[in-house]
Amino acid sequence: xxxxxxxxxxxxxxxxxxxxxxxxxxxxxxxxxxxxxxxxxxxxxxxxxxxxxxxxxxxxxxxxxxxxxxxxxxxxxxxxxxxxxxxxxxxxxxxxxxxxxxxxxxxxxxxxxxxxxxxxxxxxxxxxxxxxxxxxxxxxxxxxxxxxxxxxxxxxxxxxxxxxxxxxxxxxx
Numbered sequence: 798x799x800x801x802x803x804x805x806x807x808x809x810x811x812x813x814x815x816x817x818x819x820x821x822x823x824x825x826x827x828x829x830x831x832x833x834x835x836x837x838x839x840x841x842x843x844x845x846x847x848x849x850x851x852x853x854x855x856x857x858x859x860x861x862x863x864x865x866x867x868x869x870x871x872x873x874x875x876x877x878x879x880x881x882x883x884x885x886x887x888x889x890x891x892x893x894x895x896x897x898x899x900x901x902x903x904x905x906x907x908x909x910x911x912x913x914x915x916x917x918x919x920x921x922x923x924x925x926x927x928x929x930x931x932x933x934x935x936x937x938x939x940x941x942x943x944x945x946x947x948x949x950x951x952x953x954x955x956x957x958x959x960x961x962x963x964x965x966x967x968x969x970x
Contacts, residue, residue, distance in 0.1 A: 798927060799926060799927065799954065800896075800924065800925070800926060800927050800928040800929040800930065801929055801930075802921055802924065802930045802931075802932070802944065802945045802946050802947070803819070803929070803930070803931045803932070803945065803946065803948075803949075804904075804932045804933075804937050804941060804942060804945040804947070805931070805932070805933045805934075805949050805951065806904055806933070806934065806935060806936070806937035806942075806948065806949070806950055807935065807949075807950035807951035807952055807953075808951070808952070808953045809950075809951030809952045809953035809954070809956075810951065810953065810969075811951045812933040812934060812935075812951055813844075813901050813902070813933055815933075815949065815951075816832070816899045816901060816931045816933050817844055817847075818830075818906060819897070819899075819911075819931060820832065820855060820897060820899065823896060823897045823929070824851055824854045824855055828854075828896035828897060829853075829854055829894050829895050829896050829897070829917070830854065830855050830856070830895075830896065830897040830898075830899065831855075831856045831857075831858070831889055831895055831898055831899070832844075832848070832855075832856070832857045832858070832898075832899040833857075833858050833860055833882050833885055833886060833889075833898070833899070833900055833901065833903055834857060834858070834859045834860060834861070834867060834901040834902060835860050835878075835882050835900065835901060835902045835903050835905070835906040835911070835912075835934075836860075836861040836866055836878075836880055836902050836906055836909070836911070837859050837860075837861045837901070837902065838859040838860070838862045838863050838878070838903040839859070839862065839863035840859075840863050840887060840970070842863070842970055843966070843967055843969075843970060844857060844953070845857055845859075845916070858882075858885060859876065859922050860876045860878045860879065860881055860882035860885070861879075861888070862874065862878065863909045866909055866911070868908075868909055869945040871909050871910065871911055875909075875911055876911050877932075878911075879911035879912045880912070881911075882900075882903075882906075882912075882930055883912055883916060883920065886898060886900060886920055887920070887923070890923065890924065890925055890928065893925075895928065896927070896928065896929060896943060897928070897929045897930075897931065898928060898929070898930050899919075899931040899933065900930070900931065900932050900933070901933045901934070902933060902934040903917060903932050903933065903934055904932060904933065904934030904935060904936050904937040904938070904941070905932075905934040905935055905936060906934070907936070907938060907941075908934075908936040910958070914938045914940055914941065917932070917941060918941065918944060920942060921941070921944050921945075922944075932945070954963035
């Protein structure tokens with residue numbers, strides 16, 4: 798079966814959640830999934846606990862710090878985390894038992910100039926034929942959208958965050 802390239806982007810909530818839903822479906826069919834979370838680290842998101850329960854079929858690797866990255870002046874350590882994430886993605890390409898690779902928040906990492914869109918486009922083109930590659934995050938570059946087989950844009954119409962409601966365990970965390 799040929800693997801596709803899917804992109805979940807837009808300013809609405811649900812991009813990572815959509816990728817996680819796809820992961821659950823794939824695991825249910827006996828496939829192996831690995832998610833690399835760019836710009837996320839040391840935060841105990843619910844999906845990390847789920848991945849531990851579903852190991853070895855589902856693995857999540859965080860590539861970032863728990864602090865926010867400065868968009869206009871990212872720290873060198875944030876760039877290094879992103880480079881490590883890209884190296885890991887290439888290493889995972891060699892694992893024949895892997896069926897789905899999710900690059901969570903990779904589009905944001907591009908927007909923050911932690912990785913270049915050219916690097917990500919090269920990664921897409923190097924993808925093993927049978928591997929399903931999922932890219933999430935706001936600000937998907939036009940070139941990546943053109944290269945993808947499926948693109949879904951999440952559109953925010955209304956969000957309780959604007960009413961001062963913080964991230965909630967089990968829903969955003």
